[in-house]
Amino acid sequence: MEKILASLITIGDELLIGQTIDTNSAWMAQxxxxxxxxxxxxxxxxxxxxxxxxxxxxEGADSHIVLITGGLGPTADDITKPVLCExxxxxxxxxxxxxxxxxxxxxxxxxxxxxxxxxQAMVPDVATVLxxxxxxxxxxxxxxxxxxxxxxPGVPHEMKGMMERDVIPAxxxxxxxxxxxxxxxxxxxxxxxxxADRLKDFETNLPPHIKLxxxxxxxxxxxxxxxVAPDRAVxxxxxxxxxxxxxxxxxxxxxxxxxxPMGVIVGELLKTKGLTLATAExxxxxxxxxxxxxxxxxxAYFKGSVVSYANETKTQVLGVQAATxxxxxxxxxxxxxxMAAGALxxxxxxxxxxxxxxxxxxxxxPEKPVGTVWIAAGxxxxxxxxxxxxxxxxxRNTEMTCVAALNELRKxxxx
Amino acid sequence: MEKILASLITIGDELLIGQTIDTNSAWMAQxxxxxxxxxxxxxxxxxxxxxxxxxxxxEGADSHIVLITGGLGPTADDITKPVLCExxxxxxxxxxxxxxxxxxxxxxxxxxxxxxxxxQAMVPDVATVLxxxxxxxxxxxxxxxxxxxxxxPGVPHEMKGMMERDVIPAxxxxxxxxxxxxxxxxxxxxxxxxxADRLKDFETNLPPHIKLxxxxxxxxxxxxxxxVAPDRAVxxxxxxxxxxxxxxxxxxxxxxxxxxPMGVIVGELLKTKGLTLATAExxxxxxxxxxxxxxxxxxAYFKGSVVSYANETKTQVLGVQAATxxxxxxxxxxxxxxMAAGALxxxxxxxxxxxxxxxxxxxxxPEKPVGTVWIAAGxxxxxxxxxxxxxxxxxRNTEMTCVAALNELRKxxxx
Numbered sequence: 001m002e003k004i005l006a007s008l009i010t011i012g013d014e015l016l017i018g019q020t021i022d023t024n025s026a027w028m029a030q031x032x033x034x035x036x037x038x039x040x041x042x043x044x045x046x047x048x049x050x051x052x053x054x055x056x057x058x059e060g061a062d063s064h065i066v067l068i069t070g071g072l073g074p075t076a077d078d079i080t081k082p083v084l085c086e087x088x089x090x091x092x093x094x095x096x097x098x099x100x101x102x103x104x105x106x107x108x109x110x111x112x113x114x115x116x117x118x119x120q121a122m123v124p125d126v127a128t129v130l131x132x133x134x135x136x137x138x139x140x141x142x143x144x145x146x147x148x149x150x151x152x153p154g155v156p157h158e159m160k161g162m163m164e165r166d167v168i169p170a171x172x173x174x175x176x177x178x179x180x181x182x183x184x185x186x187x188x189x190x191x192x193x194x195x196a197d198r199l200k201d202f203e204t205n206l207p208p209h210i211k212l213x214x215x216x217x218x219x220x221x222x223x224x225x226x227x228v229a230p231d232r233a234v235x236x237x238x239x240x241x242x243x244x245x246x247x248x249x250x251x252x253x254x255x256x257x258x259x260x261p262m263g264v265i266v267g268e269l270l271k272t273k274g275l276t277l278a279t280a281e282x283x284x285x286x287x288x289x290x291x292x293x294x295x296x297x298x299x300a301y302f303k304g305s306v307v308s309y310a311n312e313t314k315t316q317v318l319g320v321q322a323a324t325x326x327x328x329x330x331x332x333x334x335x336x337x338x339m340a341a342g343a344l345x346x347x348x349x350x351x352x353x354x355x356x357x358x359x360x361x362x363x364x365x366p367e368k369p370v371g372t373v374w375i376a377a378g379x380x381x382x383x384x385x386x387x388x389x390x391x392x393x394x395x396r397n398t399e400m401t402c403v404a405a406l407n408e409l410r411k412x413x414x415x
Numbered sequence: 416m417e418k419i420l421a422s423l424i425t426i427g428d429e430l431l432i433g434q435t436i437d438t439n440s441a442w443m444a445q446x447x448x449x450x451x452x453x454x455x456x457x458x459x460x461x462x463x464x465x466x467x468x469x470x471x472x473x474e475g476a477d478s479h480i481v482l483i484t485g486g487l488g489p490t491a492d493d494i495t496k497p498v499l500c501e502x503x504x505x506x507x508x509x510x511x512x513x514x515x516x517x518x519x520x521x522x523x524x525x526x527x528x529x530x531x532x533x534x535q536a537m538v539p540d541v542a543t544v545l546x547x548x549x550x551x552x553x554x555x556x557x558x559x560x561x562x563x564x565x566x567x568p569g570v571p572h573e574m575k576g577m578m579e580r581d582v583i584p585a586x587x588x589x590x591x592x593x594x595x596x597x598x599x600x601x602x603x604x605x606x607x608x609x610x611a612d613r614l615k616d617f618e619t620n621l622p623p624h625i626k627l628x629x630x631x632x633x634x635x636x637x638x639x640x641x642x643v644a645p646d647r648a649v650x651x652x653x654x655x656x657x658x659x660x661x662x663x664x665x666x667x668x669x670x671x672x673x674x675x676p677m678g679v680i681v682g683e684l685l686k687t688k689g690l691t692l693a694t695a696e697x698x699x700x701x702x703x704x705x706x707x708x709x710x711x712x713x714x715a716y717f718k719g720s721v722v723s724y725a726n727e728t729k730t731q732v733l734g735v736q737a738a739t740x741x742x743x744x745x746x747x748x749x750x751x752x753x754m755a756a757g758a759l760x761x762x763x764x765x766x767x768x769x770x771x772x773x774x775x776x777x778x779x780x781p782e783k784p785v786g787t788v789w790i791a792a793g794x795x796x797x798x799x800x801x802x803x804x805x806x807x808x809x810x811r812n813t814e815m816t817c818v819a820a821l822n823e824l825r826k827x828x829x830x
Contacts, residue, residue, distance in 0.1 A: 014630055016454040017597060018444030019639065019674065022437060025459070029433030039431040040466065044440070044457035047628075051455065058473075075611045075629045076618065114608040134806075155631065157807050182432060193529040196490045203491065213462075214490045215429055216570065224434065259434065279701075279722075285708025286694075286701025289722045293700025296776055296809055304728035307694075307704045307720035309713075313762055317719070317732070347728055361711055391549075392572050394711055 003228065004175045006032050007059035008042040011052060011070035011080050012154060015044045024069050024156055031168055036177025037065065038228075047071055052083045060147045065171065070154030072137035074116045081124070081140075084151055088142045090126030097131055098123060098138040105136055127151075130166045134158045139166070148174070179232035183243045184224045184259035187250055188407055192216055195223070195250065202249055210242055218396075218403045222259060223250075255407060262406035263291035263298075269413045270301040270351075275379070277409075278347035279305040280318055280339040280354035282330065283373065288353065288402050303347050308339065318342030331356050333374050333385050340376035340383050351379040353409040357388075359397045373401050377408040384412060418643065419590045421447050422474035423457040426467060426485035426495050427569060430459045439484050439571055446583055451592025452480065453643075462486055467498045475562050480586065485569030487552035489531045496539070496555075499566055503557045505541030512546055513538065513553040520551055542566075545581045549573045554581070563589070594647035598658045599639045599674035602665055603822055607631055610638070610665065617664055625657055633811075633818045637674060638665075670822060677821035678706035678713075684828045685716040685766075690794070692824075693762035694720040695733055695754040695769035697745065698788065703768065703817050718762050723754065733757030746771050748789055748800050755791035755798050766794040768824040772803075774812045788816050792823040799827060 008028055014020040022044065029039045040063060045051040052071075059066045071080030085092055099121035106113040120136045123129050130139030130150070135158040142149040150167055152159045187195065192214050196203075203212055209229065215222040225242055229235035247254060256265045270277055279288045289305035292298055306317050311330055314320040319342040320335055328334040340354035357373030364370035371390035376383050388404050390397045423443055429435040437459065444454045455478060460466040467486075474481045486495030500507055514536035521528040535551045538544050545554030545565070550573040557564040565582055567574045602610065607629050611618075618627055624644065630637040640657055644650035662669060671680045685692055694703045704720035707713055721732050726745055729735040735753040743749040755769035772788030779785035786805035791798050803819050805812045 013626075013628055013641070014639070015441075015457065016444055017448050017641070018441040018446075018454075019597075019599075019630065019637075021441045026430075026433040026436045029431055031433075033432050039433075040461065042430065042457075042459035046455065073629060073631075074608045077626070077628045109606075111606070111609075114612055116611060117608050157811050160808075182434075184434075191524075191526070193489045193532050194526070196531060197529050211428075211492070213428055213492045214488060215434065216488075222434075224429070226428070226432070281701070283708075284705075285713075285717075286696070286704030286720050286722060287708075289701030289724075290699075290705050293698075293702075293722075293724060294810065294813070298700075299724055302700075303725040304732070305701050305720070305722035305724075306732070307701060307708075307722065309704075309708060309720075310718040313719035316763070317721070317761060346732060348731070393575075395709065396572050398709070 004037045004065065004177050005040045005063045006037050006065040006067060007063040008039060009055045009059060009066060009068045010042070010044045010154070011047060011068065013046045013077070016046050024154065024159055027156070027160065028067060028163065031163055033180055033182070035168055035172050036180045037171065037175070038180060047077050047079055049079060049083050052080065053087060056087055056149065060144065060149065064147060064175070066147065066149045067167070068149065068151040069159055072151065072153045074120050074136065080151060084140065084142065085124035088124060088126045088144060090124035092122040093125045095121050095123045095129050095138060098129060101131055101138070102136045130162050132158055132162060133165065134161045141170070178228050178230050179235040180226075180228050181235050181239050182224055182226050183239050184222050185243065185247055185250065185257060186255040186259065187221045187223065187253040188219065188255050189253045190221070192221060195221055195253075198249055199246065202246055206242060207238065210239065218400050220255060220403060220407070224259070255410065261291060261294070262403055262410070263295050266406050266410050266413070267292065267295045267298055267301065269410060273413065275301065275350040275413075277302050278343040278349040278352050280343035280352065281305060281307050282309060282314070282339070282355060283357040283359050284355050284398055284402050284405070285309060287398060288355065288405055291402055291406065303349050306343055306346065314339060318346060329368070331358055331368055331372055331374060333387070336374040336376045337383055337385050340378065344380065351377075351409070351412070352383070353377045353405050355401055355405050357397070357401055359394045359401070361394060371397050373404070375401075375405050375408050377405070377412045379412075384408070419452045419480070419592050420455045420478045421452050421480040421482060422478040423454060424470045424474060424481060424483045425457070425459045425569070426462065426483065428461045428492070431461050439569065439574055442571070442575065443482060443578065446578055448595055448597070450583055450587050451595045452586065452590070453595060462492050462494055464494060464498050467495065468502060471502055471564065475559065475564065479562060479590070481562065481564045482582070483564065483566045484574050487566065487568045489535050489551065495566060499555065499557065500539040503539060503541045503559060505539035507537040508540045510536050510538045510544050510553060513544060516546055516553070517551045545577050547573055547577060548580065549576045556585070593643050593645050594650040595643050596650050596654050597639055597641050598654050599637050600658065600662055600665065600672060601670040601674065602636045602638065602668040603634065603670050604668045605636070607636060610636060610668075613664055614661065617661055621657060622653065625654065633815050635670060635818060635822070639674070670825065676706065676709070677818055677825070678710050681821050681825050681828070682707065682710045682713055682716065684825060688828065690716065690765040690828075692717050693758040693764040693767050695758035695767065696720060696722050697724060697729070697754070697770060698772040698774050699770050699813055699817050699820070700724060702813060703770065703820055706817055706821065718764050721758055721761065729754060733761060744783070746773055746783055746787055746789060748802070751789040751791045752798055752800050755793065759795065766792075766824070766827070767798070768792045768820050770816055770820050772812070772816055774809045774816070776809060786812050788819070790816075790820050790823050792820070792827045794827075799823070
C-alpha cells in the first residue's frame with residue numbers, strides 16, 4: 001500500500017513578517033493524519049506570484065496532495081485566486097451558488113454587499129467549487145497530472161468547516177490509505193535524558209516501523225509512539241502493546257495516557273469523582289481558570305475563580321490575613337494556603353488550586369527571584385503546598401505555573 | 416542596496432503531525448524584519464535526513480541567510496546535528512565550553528549528568544559554536560558559498576536567547592540592510608470590503624514601494640503599511656505620512672495606532688488615566704483577566720477578577736440578585752450589569768468590564784443561540800451594556816468575546 005503524501009502551502013505576507021502565528025497547519029496536519037495521510041512538508045510564502053507558483057510546482061512534484069490556505073480575501077493584496085487560475089490554465093467565471101452565499105452573509109449582517117465581494121464569487125472554470133459555509137471566499141479543488149490541489153481561505157474557522165465537510169471526506173474516498181497511528185504518554189518530574197536512559201531496552205526492542213519521539217512541553221515530557229501499517233487492527237494492536245510496555249516502565253512519572261491539555265485531564269478526574277473546583281489565582285491572572293473552562297461542559301464541576309492580583313483582593317475577597325501578607329509576603333507558602341482555604345469557603349467547592357508567584361521581568365529579590373511560585377492544591381480534608389522555581393520569561397513562567405498547578409491538582413485527585 | 420533575504424527551516428515530526436504549533440517562526444521573522452532582513456520562505460520538514468538536506472540545499476540557493484530550529488535534543492529522534500555536520504563536510508569534536516554549560520545545568524538541578532548529554536557538547540569542527548544560555552544544546556553557525564546557516568534549538572526560550580544575544584547582532588554587523596518598516600492601524604466595526612472601498616483613493620495615491628495589507632483578526636481589522644527604502648529617515652517620514660492619511664480617513668473606526676494586543680492598549684489607557692480595573696467573567700472563564708495580566712506592570716491598575724462560572728458564584732460573590740437570574744437568566748443584560756456593579760464594589764475599583772454568554776457547543780436556545788454574549792463596561796458614574804452575537808466554535812467565540820469586551824472598555828475609557 002502506497003504511503004499517501006501531502007504538502008501544506010500557506011500564503012500571506014503576514015506569515016513572513018511574524019504578524020500571524022500559523023495555527024492552521026497544525027490542525028490540518030492532525031486531520032490528514034487521522035485520514036492516514038502523511039504531511040511531508042509545510043511551506044509558507046508571501047503574496048507574490050513567483051513564490052506561489054514555485055511552491056505549487058515543487059510541492060505538486062513531490063506530494064499526492066497539496067493543501068493551500070490564504071490569500072483569498074476581497075482586497076488587492078490577495079492574489080492567490082488569479083495565480084491559481086493561470087497555473088491551472090482556466091478562466092474566471094461566476095459561480096451562482098458562491099454569489100448566493102456572499103449575498104446571504106451580507107443580508108444576515110444587514111449591510112449592502114460591496115461590489116468587490118461579487119468578485120469573490122468568480123472562480124476558475126477548471127476548479128470544483130467548495131462552498132464556504134462560514135465566510136465569503138469559496139474554496140477550489142484542482143487536479144493536474146494526477147495530483148490534487150485544494151485552495152481554502154486562511155481564516156481558521158472557515159478553513160476548518162471546509163476541511164471537515166468536503167476535503168477530508170473526499171480524500172478518504174479517493175485514497176486507500178494505510179493506518180497511521182500515534183499514541184502519546186505524558187510524564188512529569190524527569191528530564192528527557194533520564195527518561196531516555198530508562199527506555200533504552202524498550203527502544204531497542206521496538207519493531208522498526210514504530211517510532212518513539214520525545215517532546216518536552218512546559219515542564220511535562222510527552223512520549224509519542226507512531227506506527228504506519230496497512231491493516232488498522234494490526235497497527236492498533238501493535239502500538240497499544242508497545243504503549244502499555246512503555247507505560248509500565250514509566251509508571252511512577254505518568255501523568256496521562258493521551259495528548260490532551262491539562263484542563264481536559266483534570267476535568268475528567270473531577271467529573272468521574274463528582275467533585276467541584278475553584279481556583280484562587282494571583283500571578284497566573286485567571287489563566288488556570290481559562291484552561292479549565294476551555295473544555296466544553298466544564299460548568300459541571302467548575303464553580304469559579306477569584307483572581308486576587310492585588311493584596312487588597314486577597315484580604316477582602318479571599319480572607320487572607322493582613323498579618324500573613326505582612327509577615328511572609330504575597331508569594332509565600334502561608335499566603336497561598338490561606339488563598340486556597342479562602343476560595344474553598346467563598347466559592348463553596350470540594351477542591352481548590354491556588355497560586356502566587358513572581359512572573360517577571362520585575363518584582364524579584366535575592367530570597368524570591370523571578371520565577372518563584374507557591375502552589376496549593378487540596379480540599380476540605382487538607383491542602384498540600386509546594387514551591388516551584390522557574391527560570392524563564394514572563395509568558396513562559398506563567399504557562400509553566402498553570403501546567404504545574406493543574407498537575408499538582410491532578411496528583412492530589414489521584415492520590 | 417541589495418535586499419537581504421532569509422529562509423526559515425523548522426525541523427521535527429511534531430510539526431508535521433500537528434502536535435506542535437510553530438510559534439518560533441513568527442517571532443524569528445519579527446526579529447529579522449527589525450534588522451531589515453526579509454523572510455521570503457518558511458519550510459517545515461520532519462526528522463528525516465533526505466528532507467533536511469533538500470531544504471538546506473533549496474533555501475541556501477535562494478536566500479542569503481538560512482535559520483534552522485529543532486532536532487538538537489539528546490535523544491535518538493534528533494538527527495539535525497549529524498546531518499548538518501555531513502552537509503558542511505565537518506567532523507564532530509568536543510566543545511569544552513558547551514560541555515561546561517551542560518554540566519552546570521545538571522549541577523543546578525542537583526542531578527548527575529547522563530552520558531547522552533555529553534554528546535550534546537560534540538559540535539562540527541566547521542561550525543562556530545553559539546553557547547546556549549538557557550539549555551543544553553549549543554547552536555551552530557556555518558558558512559558555505561557565501562551563505563550563512565544557523566542551527567538553533569527548537570525550544571522557544573532557548574532559541575530566543577541565542578537569537579537576541581548572538582545571531583541578530585552578528586547579522587546586523589554583517590549586512591548593510593535597507594530600512595524595512597511596518598505600521599499597523601487597528602480598526603473595529605467595519606468589514607474588510609467596506610474599509611477597502613473607503614481607502615480606494617488613498618490606495619491609488621500610495622507610492623508604489625508602500626504596500627497596504629488587510630488582516631481581519633477576531634472581529635478587529637488590522638491595516639498594515641510596509642515600506643522598504645535605503646534610507647531609514649526617508650522611509651520613516653514616508654510611512655508616517657501615509658499612516659496619518661489612512662488614519663484620517665478611518666478616524667471613526669480607529670482602535671489603536673500600533674499592532675499590540677488589546678490587553679496592552681487598554682492597560683496604557685488605564686495607566687495614563689490613573690484608573691484601576693476589575694473584571695467579572697462568566698463565559699470567558701478568566702481569559703480577559705489573563706490578557707490584562709499578560710502585560711508586565713499590570714498590577715499598577717489591575718486589582719483582580721471574579722470568575723463567576725456558576726450562578727451560585729454570581730449571587731454569593733458578586734451579589735447578583737437570585738431574582739434577576741431567575742427572571743432574565745444568566746446570559747442577559749440585567750445579569751451582566753449586576754455582575755459589573757458587584758465587581759466594582761467587591762474589588763473596589765474605578766472601572767470594570769463584565770461578560771456573560773453562551774460559548775457552545777451546548778447551551779443555546781432559539782432566543783439565546785450559541786454565541787450570544789452580553790458585555791457591560793463602565794465605572795462608578797455609569798455602566799454601558801451591549802449584546803453581541805458570534806457564530807463560531809467555542810474557542811473562537813471565547814476569543815472574540817474577550818477582544819470585544821476589551822474594545823468596549825477601551826471605548827468607554829476614550830469617551
